[in-house]
Amino acid sequence: MRVTTRLKNSSEQFGWISIGFHWLVALGALGLFPLGVYMVDLGYYDPGYQWYPDIHRSLGILLAGLLFLRLIWKLINPSPRLLVHSTWEKAAAKGGHLLLYLFLFTVLISGYLLSTADGRGIQVFNWFTLPALPGLAGRNEELAGWVHWYAALTLIIFAGLHALAALKHHFVDRNPTLKRMLGIKTEK
Amino acid sequence: MNVKTGLKTLALTSALAATPLMAADYVIDTQGAHAFVQFKISHLGYSYVLGRFNDFEGNFTWDKNNPEASSIEVNIDPASVDTNHAERDQHIRSDDFLDVSNYAQASFVSTGYEVTGEGEGVMTGDLTLMGETRSIEIDVEKVGEGEDPWGGYRVGFTGTTEIHLPDYGINFNLGPAAETVEMELVVEGVRQ
Numbered sequence: 001m002r003v004t005t006r007l008k009n010s011s012e013q014f015g016w017i018s019i020g021f022h023w024l025v026a027l028g029a030l031g032l033f034p035l036g037v038y039m040v041d042l043g044y045y046d047p048g049y050q051w052y053p054d055i056h057r058s059l060g061i062l063l064a065g066l067l068f069l070r071l072i073w074k075l076i077n078p079s080p081r082l083l084v085h086s087t088w089e090k091a092a093a094k095g096g097h098l099l100l101y102l103f104l105f106t107v108l109i110s111g112y113l114l115s116t117a118d119g120r121g122i123q124v125f126n127w128f129t130l131p132a133l134p135g136l137a138g139r140n141e142e143l144a145g146w147v148h149w150y151a152a153l154t155l156i157i158f159a160g161l162h163a164l165a166a167l168k169h170h171f172v173d174r175n176p177t178l179k180r181m182l183g184i185k186t187e188k
Numbered sequence: 189m190n191v192k193t194g195l196k197t198l199a200l201t202s203a204l205a206a207t208p209l210m211a212a213d214y215v216i217d218t219q220g221a222h223a224f225v226q227f228k229i230s231h232l233g234y235s236y237v238l239g240r241f242n243d244f245e246g247n248f249t250w251d252k253n254n255p256e257a258s259s260i261e262v263n264i265d266p267a268s269v270d271t272n273h274a275e276r277d278q279h280i281r282s283d284d285f286l287d288v289s290n291y292a293q294a295s296f297v298s299t300g301y302e303v304t305g306e307g308e309g310v311m312t313g314d315l316t317l318m319g320e321t322r323s324i325e326i327d328v329e330k331v332g333e334g335e336d337p338w339g340g341y342r343v344g345f346t347g348t349t350e351i352h353l354p355d356y357g358i359n360f361n362l363g364p365a366a367e368t369v370e371m372e373l374v375v376e377g378v379r380q
Binding site for chain 1: 277
């Protein structure tokens, strides 16, 4: 087994930049979800009552930045061709990826709007403060909170389907869909 | 005096007699925001958080010559809680506190008013909060009354009371100093 040495994508192979973006976003989303579920039930006197939400907000903003860079990279460096052949599978793959991006952005934007609903910015670690957008800080925390929770739940379900589809391509179709996202060299 | 006029006079006289010196009806001036439902709760025993309910409406009766006959009814929308912090207000609306999705209204209906001094009294009434109805006492002070500059007639009161949160099923632990909320009410009414 050899790993690819590419940084940029080819028509067959993902390069390490796209691979890195993919797994960092996956790690971020899969980490922030349980952290969010956990932190909202903490007691007031729990030592992490302020700390966990601070981490959750900070990482969320960084993930949004990462996702933004990922999309730019995807525009200037297109993904390899799909390895599925039937029309419905191609449509499902494209639609599925589109929905994953859509729900990622929905979760991140609603989280930002929830935390900035009263006009206060978000302190990202001890690094910088992301200000609230004046026109959007309209005390809509209930709506933003509702969207944040249900979009996150939907995102996790889609991420699970995404993983199942990858396993299906690997074990059933026996194509290198999963391998090439792990950086394993599949092109001659 | 013919019979018809006699009957008319009789009817008018009895109508007047049946109307004792009635207390006037007032509507709380929430439209002009000259009324406030504020609260103050300890933060960790070291300081306070102040907040208010922005949406409420109500009316009362008042007669300065017969204050004991006063009565009031106020409905408050608990979801309108405002402590100037979006995430905290969202938490207060959740089932850790006011559970506004299940209890969409809070109300106070007076049951009696006792005069305790010049312009002072104690208003007793039923507070319904989160489906729990309890009798509470509000210390009332009259601020003033008279004609306003725009052709109306107004009277205003302040009220203070305390609410023990566990009595209404609010058991989220904010510390021993924060089990009781001080309420401060400013009620200005416009005579109808």
